[in-house]
Amino acid sequence: MALRYDRCTVETKGATPGGTAALVAARDAVTAAWADGTYGFLGCPDIDTAPFEGWAGAIVATGRFDTQVVFGIGGSSLGARAILATATGDLDGLDTYFSENMDPIEFGRLFDRIDLSRTLFIVITKSGTTIETMSKFWYAWNAMESVAGEHRHKHFIAITDPEKGALRVLAEELGLTSFDVPANVGGRFSVLTAVGLVPLALAGYPIAELMAGARDARDAGLSAAPESSAILAAANDHVALHAAGHTATVIMAYSDLLGPLVEWLCQLWGESLGKATTRAGETVEIGLTPIKAVGVVDQHSQLQLYSAGPRDKHVVFVEVEQFERDVEIPLGLSGSLSHLSGKSMSSILTAELRGTRAALHQDARPHSTWRMDRITAANVGAFILAWELITAIVGELWDIDAFDQPGVELGKKISHGLLGREGFADYAALATAASDDTLRFM
Numbered sequence: 001m002a003l004r005y006d007r008c009t010v011e012t013k014g015a016t017p018g019g020t021a022a023l024v025a026a027r028d029a030v031t032a033a034w035a036d037g038t039y040g041f042l043g044c045p046d047i048d049t050a051p052f053e054g055w056a057g058a059i060v061a062t063g064r065f066d067t068q069v070v071f072g073i074g075g076s077s078l079g080a081r082a083i084l085a086t087a088t089g090d091l092d093g094l095d096t097y098f099s100e101n102m103d104p105i106e107f108g109r110l111f112d113r114i115d116l117s118r119t120l121f122i123v124i125t126k127s128g129t130t131i132e133t134m135s136k137f138w139y140a141w142n143a144m145e146s147v148a149g150e151h152r153h154k155h156f157i158a159i160t161d162p163e164k165g166a167l168r169v170l171a172e173e174l175g176l177t178s179f180d181v182p183a184n185v186g187g188r189f190s191v192l193t194a195v196g197l198v199p200l201a202l203a204g205y206p207i208a209e210l211m212a213g214a215r216d217a218r219d220a221g222l223s224a225a226p227e228s229s230a231i232l233a234a235a236n237d238h239v240a241l242h243a244a245g246h247t248a249t250v251i252m253a254y255s256d257l258l259g260p261l262v263e264w265l266c267q268l269w270g271e272s273l274g275k276a277t278t279r280a281g282e283t284v285e286i287g288l289t290p291i292k293a294v295g296v297v298d299q300h301s302q303l304q305l306y307s308a309g310p311r312d313k314h315v316v317f318v319e320v321e322q323f324e325r326d327v328e329i330p331l332g333l334s335g336s337l338s339h340l341s342g343k344s345m346s347s348i349l350t351a352e353l354r355g356t357r358a359a360l361h362q363d364a365r366p367h368s369t370w371r372m373d374r375i376t377a378a379n380v381g382a383f384i385l386a387w388e389l390i391t392a393i394v395g396e397l398w399d400i401d402a403f404d405q406p407g408v409e410l411g412k413k414i415s416h417g418l419l420g421r422e423g424f425a426d427y428a429a430l431a432t433a434a435s436d437d438t439l440r441f442m
């Protein structure tokens with residue numbers, strides 16, 4: 001296992017206010033908040049995976065199910081989906097679908113595709129009240145009646161808050177097997193709890209290795225000497241670059257398998273750090289806008305903007321040093337392409353990454369690189385924990401609450417109002433006020 005951070009050395013970077021002392025103080029504050037039970041995410045890697053593996057293995061071994069459909073959104077889905085996408089070989093578990101959006105066409109297609117009698121639905125919502133997840137659960141629950149009758153509860157697993165929320169109540173009423181999301185672990189920090197572990201174990205993903213990587217990353221991240229700490233270096237780079245006007249973080253992973261992991265990271269980064277006020281209530285309207293990119297594909301679409309457009313970005317490359325399989329380009333290409341003959345696909349990919357990075361560097365455009373020696377469960381676990389920790393430390397340095405999301409609450413209330421929820425009529429009125437000038441185009 002190896003995960004390295006090549007820090008940003010581009011001159012335009014400023015300094016984190018308070019320097020190393022501020023970085024260490026922020027890390028200490030995060031550690032203290034773990035110790036006093038406030039920040040539960042740092043304890044997640046210590047969760048024993050054996051019960052999850054045993055439970056999931058027993059379900060798969062019955063042979064009754066061949067498919068799981070995960071209903072969840074945001075932090076209740078992105079992490080497991082991202083991790084599963086990194087699997088480099090065939091997994092010995094259930095086929096997995098993630099249903100996140102409220103797209104009726106996609107949802108209808110999913111139900112056309114699956115055999116309900118062999119499907120397990122994993123319903124994940126910490127609050128237990130999320131419109132998307134709960135309405136789809138109810139759809140599936142009703143669809144299952146004609147297939148499994150009084151046994152339909154055996155086709156549903158609930159993962160939710162230990163005490164609160166409509167799903168907790170329903171799980172008890174309907175007799176569903178359920179797992180808890182620890183109360184002190186927020187949605188986007190919850191992938192290393194039952195939220196991720198249940199679907200991953202059912203899919204046959206090596207969760208023990210994932211958690212071991214996360215544990216190592218946490219321990220190294222909290223204990224490394226300041227001058228050699230990759231976590232503090234990364235936190236410093238992001239804060240310093242932000243202060244110097246680089247307010248967007250482009251996360252560019254050179255592997256298709258890592259694309260969904262970038263999506264997970266975009267949510268963590270965007271929702272945690274995009275805040276209107278400090279914890280004391282001072283208006284700051286701060287954040288680092290995350291942008292997903294996949295190399296080499298986005299060299300042919302987004303890179304022009306990053307290399308020539310506004311100097312407001314920090315490009316974070318995610319590099320894989322060794323791929324589990326490779327493909328050789330056959331000999332025989334001629335002329336200006338002859339140098340490609342006999343090259344491995346991975347060597348071409350790496351040359352393109354290095355070329356892109358060097359070109360940005362030549363033009364003093366900030367960049368940094370996270371390097372994994374291989375795509376393994378341990379490296380993925382380490383990457384996840386590393387970024388959770390960096391996010392929490394940046395939140396401390398900015399004195400914002402990285403664990404709430406007040407900015408999305410009003411929109412949710414208005415949606416509930418529009419859908420007729422009792423007591424929410426005033427919110428519905430705000431939607432009417434927001435629709436203004438329509439110009440007919442065609």
Ligand code: PA5
Nearest residue numbers: 074075076125126127130187188
């Ligand atoms: O990070 C968060 O808190 C959010 O992204 C939530 O995970 C998301 O809104 C889903 O919430 P819930 O798990 O309550 O359905």
